[in-house]
Amino acid sequence: MTRFKALRVFQEASGRFARLESLTLDDLTPGDVLVRVAYSGLNYKDALAVTGKGAIARGYPRTAGIDLSGVVEASSDPAYRPGDRVLATGASLGESLDGGLCELARLPAAALVPLPAGLSLREAMALGTAGFTAALALRRLLENHQVPQLGPVAVTGATGGVGGIALGLLKRAGFTTAAITGKPDSASYLRELGADEVVPRASLATAGKPLETAVWGGAIDNLGGETLAYLTRTVKPWGNIACIGLAQSPVLHITVMPLILRGVSLLGIHSVDVPRAWRLAVWEKLAGEWKPPGIERLIVRAVIGLEEVPKACEELIAGGARGRYVVRLAGDL
Numbered sequence: 616m617t618r619f620k621a622l623r624v625f626q627e628a629s630g631r632f633a634r635l636e637s638l639t640l641d642d643l644t645p646g647d648v649l650v651r652v653a654y655s656g657l658n659y660k661d662a663l664a665v666t667g668k669g670a671i672a673r674g675y676p677r678t679a680g681i682d683l684s685g686v687v688e689a690s691s692d693p694a695y696r697p698g699d700r701v702l703a704t705g706a707s708l709g710e711s712l713d714g715g716l717c718e719l720a721r722l723p724a725a726a727l728v729p730l731p732a733g734l735s736l737r738e739a740m741a742l743g744t745a746g747f748t749a750a751l752a753l754r755r756l757l758e759n760h761q762v763p764q765l766g767p768v769a770v771t772g773a774t775g776g777v778g779g780i781a782l783g784l785l786k787r788a789g790f791t792t793a794a795i796t797g798k799p800d801s802a803s804y805l806r807e808l809g810a811d812e813v814v815p816r817a818s819l820a821t822a823g824k825p826l827e828t829a830v831w832g833g834a835i836d837n838l839g840g841e842t843l844a845y846l847t848r849t850v851k852p853w854g855n856i857a858c859i860g861l862a863q864s865p866v867l868h869i870t871v872m873p874l875i876l877r878g879v880s881l882l883g884i885h886s887v888d889v890p891r892a893w894r895l896a897v898w899e900k901l902a903g904e905w906k907p908p909g910i911e912r913l914i915v916r917a918v919i920g921l922e923e924v925p926k927a928c929e930e931l932i933a934g935g936a937r938g939r940y941v942v943r944l945a946g947d948l
């Protein structure tokens with residue numbers, strides 16, 4: 616019987632933890648398509664799962680990893696044939712389905728996306744959920760009439776995966792950008808990614824009047840908490856804030872004033888359960904018109920092996936990482 620390696624998350628009386636295991640197909644959640652995993656990647660959510668700091672899995676033990684790219688080995692669904700190149704991001708991987716930090720994955724066909732022309736298996740994972748979510752945020756901003764003439768779009772958590780990719784996407788879409796960061800010493804890196812301006816997070820007003828001088832045309836926020844509250848107070852009339860993350864805090868203390876006196880919109884961004892047509896359209900954009908420049912050079916922090924994942928996840932939780940970790944399973948297939 617084929618055996619393969621996987622990073623599994625367990626929940627026991629002592630708490631949640633992850634360890635490498637040797638599995639057989641019988642250990643995996645059911646699915647129509649068997650995929651030889653080429654690459655996975657690490658997102659903040661993976662870090663929460665692997666360090667045990669967040670209850671990400673819906674059932675234990677669960678193979679971690681919300682993203683994967685790879686090649687189909689077998690399929691009982693006519694949509695896929697052996698040899699097809701595919702990717703999956705979100706779509707309940709690592710939650711109710713066994714995920715991508717594994718040499719073999721078995722998934723429902725609906726969780727998979729054919730790898731779009733224009734992206735390699737490795738580039739797809741350099742982008743991963745981070746890239747998909749940043750692009751979904753841009754799509755929602757544009758749908759809600761965000762235009763470059765409104766002014767610079769602020770991006771928070773800018774040295775992170777979502778933030779860094781968002782800078783490049785916004786730039787390609789014609790916006791000026793401001794990177795708000797806790798690592799102002801990364802200014803030259805952020806400018807290379809697409810920031811026109813770099814603002815230290817420590818310089819932001821943490822409490823203030825319900826409305827302050829409006830300086831941002833819009834925002835893509837990865838932090839929540841005080842930083843998101845600040846953005847609501849400082850975005851210009853009819854600007855949009857795409858609300859993605861909670862790296863600072865899930866708590867949000869704001870007033871309705873920016874919404875009712877400036878027409879500011881708070882747009883929710885959710886990357887797991889996304890209408891399929893949107894998902895396919897976003898990946899087409901990421902592979903073509905919006906493909907961020909310098910994916911390998913700027914976005915990929917390092918390509919690591921499965922055994923190096925727990926340490927990298929600790930670093931992500933501490934907020935110390937810059938760019939994205941790509942995890943090599945089979946590598947280029």
Ligand SMILES: NC(=O)c1ccc[n+]([C@@H]2O[C@H](COP(=O)([O-])OP(=O)(O)OC[C@H]3O[C@@H](n4cnc5c(N)ncnc54)[C@H](OP(=O)(O)O)[C@@H]3O)[C@@H](O)[C@H]2O)c1
Nearest residue numbers: 659772773774775776777796797860861862863885886934
């Ligand atoms: N809604 C969705 O579907 C969705 C999808 C993907 C990600 N997310 C969320 O979006 C956020 C970013 O994800 P990611 O994958 O880009 O994470 P990441 O690569 O770990 O980056 C997060 C960035 O946020 C900043 N940061 C980290 N810890 C912080 C803290 N305690 N206080 C303030 N800033 C902190 C750091 O940037 P600076 O040092 O530059 O400030 C860090 O690089 C996470 O909260 C994640 O859960 C949500």
